Every structure is written in structure tokens, then in C-alpha cells.
Amino acid sequence: xxxxxxxxxxxxxxxxxxxxxxxxxxxxxxxxxxxxxxxxxxxxxxxxxxxxxxxxxxxxxxxxxxxxxxxxxxxxxxxxxxxxxxxxxxxxxxxxxxxxxxxxxxxxxxxxxxxxxxxxxxxxxxxxxxxxxxxxxxxxxxxxxxxxxxxxxxxxxxxxxxxxxxxxxxxxxxxxxxxxxxxxxxxxxxxxxxxxxxxxxxxxxxxxxxxxxxxxxxxxxxxxxxxxxxxxxxxxxxxxxxxxxxxxxxxxxxxxxxxxxxxxxxxxxxxxxxxxxxxxxxxxxxxxxxxxxxxxxxxxxxxxxxxxxxxxxxxxxxxxxxxxxxxxxxxxxxxxxxxxxxxxxxxxxxxxxxxxxxxxxxxxxxxxxxxxxxxxxxxxxxxxxxxxxxxxxxxxxxxxxxxxxxxxxxxxxxxxxxxxxxxxxxxxxxxxxxxxxxxxxxxxxxxxxxxxxxxxxxxxxxxxxxxxxxxxxxxxxxxxxxxxxxxxxxxxxxxxxxxxxxxxxxxxxxxxxxxxxxxxxxxxxxxxxxxxxxxxxxxxxxxxxxxxxx
Amino acid sequence: xxxxxxxxxxxxxxxxxxxxxxxxxxxxxxxxxxxxxxxxxxxxxxxxxxxxxxxxxxxxxxxxxxxxxxxxxxxxxxxxxxxxxxxxxxxxxxxxxxxxxxxxxxxxxxxxxxxxxxxxxxxxxxxxxxxxxxxxxxxxxxxxxxx
Ligand code: SF4
Ligand code: SF4
Numbered sequence: 001x002x003x004x005x006x007x008x009x010x011x012x013x014x015x016x017x018x019x020x021x022x023x024x025x026x027x028x029x030x031x032x033x034x035x036x037x038x039x040x041x042x043x044x045x046x047x048x049x050x051x052x053x054x055x056x057x058x059x060x061x062x063x064x065x066x067x068x069x070x071x072x073x074x075x076x077x078x079x080x081x082x083x084x085x086x087x088x089x090x091x092x093x094x095x096x097x098x099x100x101x102x103x104x105x106x107x108x109x110x111x112x113x114x115x116x117x118x119x120x121x122x123x124x125x126x127x128x129x130x131x132x133x134x135x136x137x138x139x140x141x142x143x144x145x146x147x148x149x150x151x152x153x154x155x156x157x158x159x160x161x162x163x164x165x166x167x168x169x170x171x172x173x174x175x176x177x178x179x180x181x182x183x184x185x186x187x188x189x190x191x192x193x194x195x196x197x198x199x200x201x202x203x204x205x206x207x208x209x210x211x212x213x214x215x216x217x218x219x220x221x222x223x224x225x226x227x228x229x230x231x232x233x234x235x236x237x238x239x240x241x242x243x244x245x246x247x248x249x250x251x252x253x254x255x256x257x258x259x260x261x262x263x264x265x266x267x268x269x270x271x272x273x274x275x276x277x278x279x280x281x282x283x284x285x286x287x288x289x290x291x292x293x294x295x296x297x298x299x300x301x302x303x304x305x306x307x308x309x310x311x312x313x314x315x316x317x318x319x320x321x322x323x324x325x326x327x328x329x330x331x332x333x334x335x336x337x338x339x340x341x342x343x344x345x346x347x348x349x350x351x352x353x354x355x356x357x358x359x360x361x362x363x364x365x366x367x368x369x370x371x372x373x374x375x376x377x378x379x380x381x382x383x384x385x386x387x388x389x390x391x392x393x394x395x396x397x398x399x400x401x402x403x404x405x406x407x408x409x410x411x412x413x414x415x416x417x418x419x420x421x422x423x424x425x426x427x428x429x430x431x432x433x434x435x436x437x438x439x440x441x442x443x444x445x446x447x448x449x450x451x452x453x454x455x456x457x458x459x460x461x462x463x464x465x466x467x468x469x470x471x472x473x474x475x476x477x478x479x480x481x482x483x484x485x486x487x488x489x490x491x492x493x494x495x496x497x498x499x500x501x502x503x504x505x506x507x508x509x510x511x512x513x514x515x516x517x518x519x520x521x522x523x524x525x526x527x528x529x530x531x532x533x534x535x536x537x538x539x540x541x542x543x544x545x546x547x548x549x550x
Numbered sequence: 551x552x553x554x555x556x557x558x559x560x561x562x563x564x565x566x567x568x569x570x571x572x573x574x575x576x577x578x579x580x581x582x583x584x585x586x587x588x589x590x591x592x593x594x595x596x597x598x599x600x601x602x603x604x605x606x607x608x609x610x611x612x613x614x615x616x617x618x619x620x621x622x623x624x625x626x627x628x629x630x631x632x633x634x635x636x637x638x639x640x641x642x643x644x645x646x647x648x649x650x651x652x653x654x655x656x657x658x659x660x661x662x663x664x665x666x667x668x669x670x671x672x673x674x675x676x677x678x679x680x681x682x683x684x685x686x687x688x689x690x691x692x693x694x695x696x697x
Contacts, residue, residue: 036579044626111586119626120575120584223687233690272689459680466624466676471588500686501679505624505672 040067043463049210056214061203078202109178118470126178126188169195173453175412197309209455212304220299221266227296246529249286258293264335265302265493276535277514298323301340307455331361332378338492342417349375366391386423395524401432403541404487410447411492431522436483442475452498473506555654556605623672636662
């Protein structure tokens with residue numbers, strides 16, 4: 001079929017030569033750019049999934065191996081598995097096909113990825129990351145193959161290509177920053193998702209992703225905490241709240257007929273500093289007398305299935321609606337998380353919905369209809385709280401956070417995955433007095449990733465995480481120097497887990513907080529005792545024991 | 551006539567810095583293509599500060615050394631290579647025209663040893679961070695065990 005808009009081969013060649021980024025033109029001593037060596041060393045690879053984890057999940061090729069092994073023990077016929085897998089996905093996912101075909105090599109994305117900025121490795125330029133797979137696609141799948149082969153780089157699939165994919169598609173946190181700058185709207189994050197799916201078909205994987213997936217699959221949450229322990233953890237936080245505030249909050253579990261089901265990432269229930277954010281939620285719900293319940297089965301908002309395969313994401317997500325139906329709630333309220341919100345906002349409604357058994361969410365306190373959540377029936381806590389504050393429903397004393405000088409880190413998935421920028425800032429500004437923005441090109445839709453997202457938060461990967469997080473850390477260093485900022489506030493559980501490490505390395509002294517932890521500090525609870533400590537039991541400034549002007 | 555090596559370095563500062571930066575940058579995985587990355591500009595900036603401290607003994611070298619080793623300690627570069635940056639500089643200085651009345655070797659060896667201390671400190675921090683992260687993840691479980 002002829003297309004008058006399509007470029008002729010010589011035009012295409014010329015255009016390619018003119019536009020491709022420098023590395024694609026570079027004379028690398030007669031080699032192609034992808035011949036730059038890939039070497040797995042301590043700190044640049046994540047441990048592969050343990051055989052029992054793969055067996056649990058019925059995933060391919062369980063075995064003991066390491067990225068540093070020469071032979072990765074790929075299954076017989078692995079080339080065909082990848083080839084067929086790619087063919088199938090090119091058919092099923094239109095975006096994948098479009099992204100394979102439509103890059104014009106303008107280079108606009110080249111210096112936008114935090115992994116390129118933090119490592120200087122050209123294969124971390126989003127355009128080259130995609131070329132790693134595009135070069136195989138071109139060789140095997142396009143009619144352009146013959147035209148393009150001579151100059152644009154196409155290559156056959158070898159074990160070395162697989163090694164390279166493993167290296168670089170696990171040095172992409174699926175953050176989508178590059179897509180903001182791409183004139184063609186190419187989302188490298190989606191390419192990464194596809195390649196990770198393909199790699200899982202031949203048992204090339206990451207334990208830090210698949211172990212939580214297996215745990216979620218079995219018990220509902222990442223650590224595999226069983227219902228009684230899950231409940232015990234929360235009740236022990238209830239005791240802590242009482243120690244600090246004198247107020248006994250009363251969460252309920254698996255209560256049928258509650259109006260709202262509250263789901264948050266399980267990091268808020270077992271990890272430091274997530275648990276302080278959990279304490280903030282519990283105080284808030286008590287403050288407004290919310291009729292809510294927590295499920296010990298849908299005990300995880302996070303969904304590492306998203307970093308594994310579409311099918312796994314769907315399976316793990318299904319428990320949210322299942323549980324909402326079983327408990328007969330009206331709608332779901334979701335806690336502070338990054339990727340959970342990308343799954344909920346972009347996929348849940350069609351993937352596991354429509355959830356017609358739920359009602360369009362309405363705040364029982366203010367009467368506000370959350371029309372944007374009409375299809376998913378799930379509301380983001382920052383939006384919920386912002387609405388409460390806007391309607392004057394919360395008694396707040398922002399002075400209680402005067403011991404903190406804050407800045408706000410937009411989590412990639414909430415910012416670029418659902419477009420939420422204002423609500424958390426609105427809340428933050430109402431609950432504390434000192435807030436400074438990081439530079440413009442590092443926040444909101446241009447936010448820099450923590451460097452550890454999409455399941456790369458493994459301890460053994462620490463060196464690469466420190467490199468990938470360098471741009472974010474530099475932006476924090478900027479406000480630290482300029483405004484003495486010492487508190488990095490975020491609305492994502494992976495951030496709460498990973499940013500403390502990043503700050504300790506690059507900006508020692510800067511601590512990481514969840515937004516609702518600060519809400520919890522600021523809430524004036526009816527009948528509370530004199531508050532002198534924040535939820536971490538650190539002294540508040542100006543609220544000392546003998547200080548009476550509160 | 552012999553002169554102080556510091557003076558010769560100062561006369562050739564710009565070219566020397568460029569040559570040094572290029573050689574250090576070549577250790578990054580992308581070599582010269584790493585230009586345009588943030589880590590490359592950070593290295594460039596820190597080398598500039600470090601060169602000042604190399605020649606001016608009244609300046610505190612500890613801060614620039616701490617900063618450059620913090621960047622290098624987490625790169626995909628072996629420690630021996632990272633810590634060779636001051637030897638690299640020594641070789642470059644020795645090739646500069648002009649006779650020195652005393653060699654730069656002592657100063658650069660002294661700073662290399664300081665850099666070694668600093669590099670080790672950063673690696674120790676990484677170990678500590680890994681340990682702490684493990685504990686943070688198990689916060690509630692540890693609390694129960696330790697109660
Ligand atoms: S999605 Fe993020 S991590 Fe991945 S290539 Fe784009 S900017 Fe880099
Ligand atoms: S910005 Fe888009 S079109 Fe341009 S090189 Fe990057 S992926 Fe290709």
C-alpha cells in the first residue's frame with residue numbers, strides 16, 4: 001500500500017542521519033553503539049527470583065542463577081519464546097507497536113532520564129533504551145528491515161542481547177519522565193513493561209519484584225503478613241497514637257456494611273517511616289468520625305504485578321473490588337502510594353471493572369462528589385483530605401510541624417500517571433508553616449524519580465539506586481542549601497522506603513515523611529492530652545512540657 | 551630557572567583541568583558520550599574545586615575530596631581506578647613544560663591517601679544504609695521481637 005505521507009527510503013535515510021542523537025552517529029572504532037560492553041558487577045544487578053518463588057507463581061524456568069554467570073541457563077528454544085511473545089504483544093498492545101515504529105530520533109528525551117543523568121551511560125538515554133529492543137524488532141518484524149538494516153541498526157537476538165535487556169530494562173523505573181518531552185508521545189515506560197514481560201517468559205527476572213508478587217498472590221500483601229499479624233501491627237500503632245495524643249482510635253477490620261473500604265500500601269503497616277503515615281490516617285478518620293473498615297485480605301495497595309506482566313497486575317489488583325463487594329461498602333478510599341494509583345487510575349476500571357456494585361464516591365463529611373473517580377470508585381486520600389480542609393472540617397495547628405522545614409517530592413506515578421499536583425501541596429501548606437518548592441524542572445510533571453521505583457528498591461542494587469536518584473537528591477540539596485530544608489514529604493510508599501537511603505547518602509540530615517504523618521501531627525483531636533511530641537515521638541518546637549501557650 | 555610547580559599548574563590551569571576532566575570522564579560507562587549528564591557536570595565542578603585545593607594549601611581539601619569521592623564511590627568504576635584520579639593529575643603536571651624546584655608528588659600522594667579515607671567512608675555509609683534499610687522494612691516485626 002502506498003502512502004503519500006511516508007518517506008521514501010533515501011529521505012528516511014537522510015532524516016535518520018540528521019536526527020539521530022550523537023551516540024548513534026558516533027564512530028565507536030567500527031563498532032555499533034550496542035557493542036559497548038555490558039558488565040554485571042556488584043551493585044548493578046538485582047538478585048534473580050528464587051526457584052521456589054517462580055514455582056509458586058507457575059512462572060518459567062525456575063533455577064539458581066546470577067546475572068554475573070556466563071551461562072544464564074535459558075530454556076531450550078528461548079529465541080522462539082521471545083519472538084512469539086513479541087509478535088503476540090505487538091498484536092495485543094497497539095501502544096507497543098506504535099512506540100516501536102514512531103520514534104523520529106529527535107533526541108528530545110536523551111537527557112531527561114534520571115538514569116542517564118546519574119550514570120552518564122548512553123544506553124540509559126530513553127531513545128537508546130528503546131533501540132535495544134527496536135533493533136531486534138526491526139530485524140525480525142518490519143518490512144523496513146531491508147532498507148533500515150544497513151544504516152539504522154538492526155540485529156539478531158542473542159544471549160548477549162538478553163543480558164543487555166536485563167541490564168537496561170531494570171535500569172528504567174517506568175517513571176515516564178521521558179514521555180513528557182517526546183513530541184511523538186512515546187512512553188518508554190510501556191516499552192520497559194513489555195520487555196520485562198518478555199524476559200519473564202524465559203525466567204530472566206528480579207527477586208525483589210517477584211517475591212512480593214508471590215506473597216501478594218498468597219496472603220494479599222508484599223511481606224506475606226497473615227491477617228492476625230496485620231491487625232496486630234495496626235493495633236500496636238493504635239497504642240502508639242494513644243501514647244502521643246491520649247486518644248484511642250478504633251479502626252475496624254473486615255467489617256461488613258462499613259461505608260468505606262480503606263486500602264493502603266502494606267509498607268504503611270510494617271515499615272519505618274510508613275507506619276507514621278498510617279498513624280496519621282487513623283487520627284484523621286477518628287477526627288471526622290469516618291465509617292470505614294480495613295481489609296486483612298486486600299491488605300496491600302501496591303501491585304508489583306505491574307512490574308511483571310499485565311496478567312499478574314490484573315490478578316493482584318482483583319482483590320480490591322472483590323473485597324469491596326464482599327464487605328458491601330459504598331466506595332474505596334486509597335492511601336498514599338505511587339504505582340498503586342497508576343494501576344487504579346489507568347487500568348483498574350477496565351481491567352477488573354466495571355464495579356457497578358459500588359456507588360459513585362461522595363464524601364460523607366462534606367457531600368463532595370468525586371466525579372473523577374466515577375468509573376474506578378476509588379478516591380485518593382490527598383484529594384479526600386484537601387476537600388475536608390477546603391470545607392473547614394479539620395481542626396489543624398500547623399505550628400505543630402514547626403520543627404520541620406519541608407519540601408515536596410512528586411511521586412512519578414501520581415504526578416505523571418494521574419496528573420495530581422495541587423492537592424498534596426494544598427494539604428501540606430495547611431498543616432505546616434515552612435514549605436519550599438524544589439526547582440521547576442524537577443517537580444510536578446517534570447518530577448525526578450527516587451531512582452528505586454518499579455521494583456528496583458533492592459539492597460544489592462544500592463549503588464545504581466544512588467546513581468539513579470542523583471538528580472532528585474541534587475534538587476533536594478538545592479533547597480537544603482537555599483532554605484535549610486530538612487524534611488522531604490512524599491505521597492508514595494516506595495519513596496518512603498527508598499528516599500531515606502538516598503537522602504542519607506547525598507543529603508545527610510534530611511528525613512522523609514508521608515503527607516498524612518504531618519496531617520496527624522497537626523490535627524487537634526477532641527479530648528487530646530497536651531501534645532509535646534510528633535508521631536515519631538520527637539519533640540515539637542515550641543510545645544515543650546512546661547510551655548503553656550498552646 | 552626553577553619555579554614552584556603550583557605556579558606552573560596555575561599558568562596552565564585551564565588546559566590542565568580540561569585534560570584531567572576528560573580523562574576522569576572516560577572512566578564513566580559512556581566515556582565522552584557521558585557529557586550532558588548531570589554526573590558528568592558534577593564531576594567537572596568537583597574537579598575544579600579539587601584542583602584549587604591541590605595547589606593552594608591554605609584551602610581545606612577535605613570538602614572537595616569528600617564530594618568527588620562521594621560521586622565516584624557509587625559509580626560503576628573499580629576503586630583502584632577511582633582513586634587513581636590524583637595520580638592521573640600528577641602525571642599530567644609532570645608533563646607540563648618548565649622545571650620545578652620541588653616535585654608535586656608529595657602533595658598528590660598526601661591527597662590520595664585522604665581520598666582513600668573518604669572513599670572508604672562513603673562505602674561504609676552504603677553498607678550502613680543497606681543494613682538500616684533491612685531494619686526499616688522489618689520495623690514492626692523487630693519491635694515485637696525486641697519488646
Ligand atoms: S521511563 Fe523514566 S526511567 Fe524509563 S527511560 Fe523514561 S525517564 Fe528513564
Ligand atoms: S523524544 Fe521521542 S521521538 Fe524523540 S528520540 Fe526520544 S523517543 Fe524518539
